[in-house]
Amino acid sequence: MTTIDRHETADVVIAGGRCAGSATAIGFARAGRRAIAVDRARFPSDTLSTHVNFPSAVAELQAVGALDRVLAYDPPRCTHGMVEADGARCLQRFASVDGIDYGICLPRPQLDMALVETAREAGAEVRERTSLEEVLWTGGRVSGVVVKESGGERVQIDCKLLVGADGRRSTVARLVGAERPYRGSRNERGCAFWYMDDPKAGTEWRERLIQLRSGDTHALIFPCPDDRVLCLFMGPAVDIPRFRADPDGMWEAMLDANPAVRERLGGATNLTKLRSTGDNVAFFRRSSGPGWALAGDAGHFKDPIIGQGIRDAVRFGRLLGEACAPVLDDPAAVDAAARAVEARRDKECNASYHWGNRESRVFGVSPIIQEALVDLDGQDPPLLLHMFDRIQTPHAVLNPIRGGKYALRALRRPGADRGAIVREALTELRIDKDVWREQLRPRFRSGRVTASERADYQWPPRTPGTKAVEPPADVAVADSAEPAAVTA
Ligand SMILES: Cc1cc2nc3c(=O)[nH]c(=O)nc-3n(C[C@H](O)[C@H](O)[C@H](O)COP(=O)(O)OP(=O)(O)OC[C@H]3O[C@@H](n4cnc5c(N)ncnc54)[C@H](O)[C@@H]3O)c2cc1C
Structure with missing residues (x-):
């Protein structure tokens, strides 16, 4: 039996203090709740992630109140986005999302530090070098946790809700029995x-x-x-x-x-x-249950190629805090609120998940996509960038009418590989059909495999061509702003 050195009480304990963890803590703390976020890492520190933020992600940083701190690091404000495929180029200017018309790319040590400081300013406690080790249950409901501090002390914290914002290899997901995704897709890209x-x-x-x-x-x-x-x-x-x-x-x-x-x-x-x-399996996990919820990558991960993870971690962390804080004293109501946020996340992320699955297939430059890029180049409204900003879904921008037009143009090119173009168009149509069906008739936690998914993913994920190893106990922790060499 674990020896407990100290006993505390909080309204909510959050495992993880980066994008999802800090945002969740901010949502609770702003509503006057006692929120304790614990993280194994020390901040500022790096984690294995690039960090492009399109305007809709910058708008989320604004919504949690972290934008001034983020901009204090002076990241270039990128007003334009461009995709080029073997000479076919589409350059557009970002539209404004909640008054933000630029993207940024601030390294994770600074980005996460800005979020941690914002959470602290909102009144949350963020405890560094502290690991969540155990989940405590009372009557089938999570009622607390045991955390281990850097000095080795074990602290029991009783709480009304436990949030796992502890990343893809979430300890909370494992301890509440939600580790195995109910749907996912193998990523062919590294x-x-x-x-x-x-x-x-x-x-x-x-x-x-x-x-x-x-x-x-x-x-x-x-x-x-x-x-x-x-x-x-x-x-x-x-x-x-x-x-x-x-x-x-x-x-x-x-x-x-x-x-x-x-x-x-x-x-x-x-x-x-x-x-x-090379282990970026996309997935959805059950992300709410009696007295617990998952936020950020712990509950849902999609391919980094579309650069949406930070936005979604911050957004749905904040929404979880805002939805649960007012009903935290009523167990049934808080569970229902967490479930509603999970359903909203799934609905809002569904199109991006399928888009990520599409983009994470390995394929050569597509003549259909080249035609799309040439056609959309310079256009206002910037439909291509709308996809990255979640203003329009990819299947609405590249809908069957536009897709058909681009396929016909590709077919008319001299020397076109007509068979390959037709096959590609039919594959995309099959995916579109499945995505539209899920969009129009969403089914909560549906495990039905769709045409965008490669359900033969390996769990736990690992880079092809490498030996299976236990994931490191911690993410890479570096004190300097300069990223350390890390592989996973
Ligand atoms: C290679 C790569 C590139 C990416 N590039 C982009 C990009 O350009 N743009 C973008 O938007 N997204 C990108 N993503 C996705 C993005 O990194 C994630 O969506 C985002 O980090 C999710 O934030 P999070 O807070 O949920 O999890 P994380 O950032 O993973 O944070 C989880 C935290 O939990 C802590 N933790 C874990 N276990 C415990 C425990 N037991 N106790 C205490 N603390 C614990 C960890 O120390 C960590 O600090 C990329 C991902 C990868 C892998």
Whole structure:
């Protein structure tokens, strides 16, 4: 039996203090509730994640009250987004979301620190280097937790609600029996990224969040503060061991493979060590139950290629706090409120989940997508960027009418591979049909496999071509703002 060194009481305990954890704590603390967030990490510290935030994500940072702190780090305000596929280019200006018409890319140590400080200012306690170890139950309902502090002391905290905002490998999900997703999709792409001095400092490229596609690999390039820039390659996950074995060689190979990347980043200096992962299974978990809820990646993860995770973690963390705080003293009402937030999250994230699944397939540059990019280039309203900003869903922007038009144009190109184009169009139509059906008739926690999903995912996830290893007990923790070399 665990020895308890101290006994405390809170309204809500939150495991995890980054995007979802801080936002949840802010939602509760603003309503006057005693919220304690515990995190194994010490802040500021890094975690394995890039960090593009489109305007709709910046708007969420504004909604939790963290935007001034975020902007104090002076990230470039990117007013434009661009996708290019082997020369076919679409450059658009972001529309405004809640008064925000720019995206940013602030490294996680600073971004998360801004959130932690905002949570503290709102009245929440954020305890660093403190791990959640046990969940306590009373009458089939979570009634408290045991946490371990850095000095080894074990503290029992009784609470009315436990929120797991502890990331994809959530301890809370495991301890409440929700670890195994009820739906998910294997990701065929991996992530390999570096930071470097931006060779285009002082130019208009600093105002652009861009994606450059060539062959089967997408390069995502995002300006960071201090004239640094982040370059993330998302190619086949099976390539990740090669990136790890020969990072310098793979960097050169990536520049050779995509002239647009060389044009943007050729001559870049001061590269950090490579960081990489190939285990990005997308999933939904049961995210509410008697006395508990999951927020952020703990409950739902989708492919980073569409850059939506931080936005959703902050948004649904805040909404969870706001919905549960007023009814926290009524167990049935708080469980119902948490369930309602889970249902809302699933409904709002459904289209992005399918989009992420589509984009995480490994495919060569599509002539249909090239036609779409050429057609949408410079358009106002910026339909392409609306997808990243959740103003319109991808299946509404690239609907069967537009898709059909682009497919016909692709078919008319000299030398077109007509069979491949027709096959692609039919595959996308099948996915569209499933997505529309889920959108029109959402079924809570449905495990029905749809055409966008590759249900043969491995659980727990791991990078193809690597040995199964137990996940590290902690995320990488670094004190400096400069990301440490981390692989997962
Ligand atoms: C390679 C990669 C690139 C990405 N790029 C982007 C991007 O560009 N834009 C974007 O929007 N999203 C991106 N994402 C997604 C984004 O990282 C996540 O959606 C986001 O971090 C979710 O925040 P969170 O608070 O839910 O979880 P996390 O950020 O994972 O935080 C969880 C916290 O819980 C703590 N914790 C875990 N277990 C315990 C425990 N037992 N006790 C106490 N504390 C615990 C951890 O220390 C950690 O601090 C990317 C993800 C990956 C993997």
